Amino acid sequence: MKNFSTNENELKQVLIPQNRLQERVSELGLQISQDFAGKNLTIVAILKGSFVFAADLLRAITVPCSIDFMSISSYGTQTSSGVVRITKDLDESIAARHVLLVEDIIDTGLTANYLTHALRQRNPASVDICALLDKSARRIIDLPIPYRGFEIPDVFVVGYGMDYQQQYRNLPNISILRLNGCSKPQQHAANDPDQNDSQKSP
Numbered sequence: 001m002k003n004f005s006t007n008e009n010e011l012k013q014v015l016i017p018q019n020r021l022q023e024r025v026s027e028l029g030l031q032i033s034q035d036f037a038g039k040n041l042t043i044v045a046i047l048k049g050s051f052v053f054a055a056d057l058l059r060a061i062t063v064p065c066s067i068d069f070m071s072i073s074s075y076g077t078q079t080s081s082g083v084v085r086i087t088k089d090l091d092e093s094i095a096a097r098h099v100l101l102v103e104d105i106i107d108t109g110l111t112a113n114y115l116t117h118a119l120r121q122r123n124p125a126s127v128d129i130c131a132l133l134d135k136s137a138r139r140i141i142d143l144p145i146p147y148r149g150f151e152i153p154d155v156f157v158v159g160y161g162m163d164y165q166q167q168y169r170n171l172p173n174i175s176i177l178r179l180n181g182c183s184k185p186q187q188h189a190a191n192d193p194d195q196n197d198s199q200k201s202p
Helices: 018-035 052-058 110-122
Strands: 011-015 041-047 065-074 086-090 098-106 126-134 147-151 174-179
Touching: 011 065, 018 052, 018 147, 041 052, 052 065, 052 098, 052 147, 086 110, 098 110, 110 126
Parallel strands: 041 065, 041 098, 098 126, 126 147
Antiparallel strands: 011 174, 065 086
16 A cells, blocks of 8 residues: 555545455446347447446446447536536447446546436447445436445545546545645546546536
């Protein structure tokens, strides 16, 4: 743990250990494989925070599927709408395909809700959400999440692809980050609408 800390910040505690992450991802992969058997499945992973989760999830899915990526940034503040700008769009058409939007963490639900509506404009067969972490205490909009890894409290987490100022993504677990001299981190990164593209807090 100390190797990942800086002079200013420190990892307070491990929230979800590596072995439990892998167990839950395997469970999600099995559920998704059963639900999408015989269907044309495309996984759409939102960069950058979900890339580790999406890679492990893809390996846990046993039915044929493809994967594509989107990257987004905010228009200043999203407090009222959750509207974002797509900075990296899909490479392939999702028309007539069943789409699984893969997010690292969802809290207010505004950004994920906007993205699902945007994807539905492209005539897919369906759009569903798979989120590794659900910070439901911050939910603003009622958003169905049929594939959910863990529900977590309202804390700032890093690791397993999620960052603070582009650090800590390589942690094998999910840990709570304590920022010394700051009660709570800024929720918006320069190029991502959510907590340094990890905490989904517009």
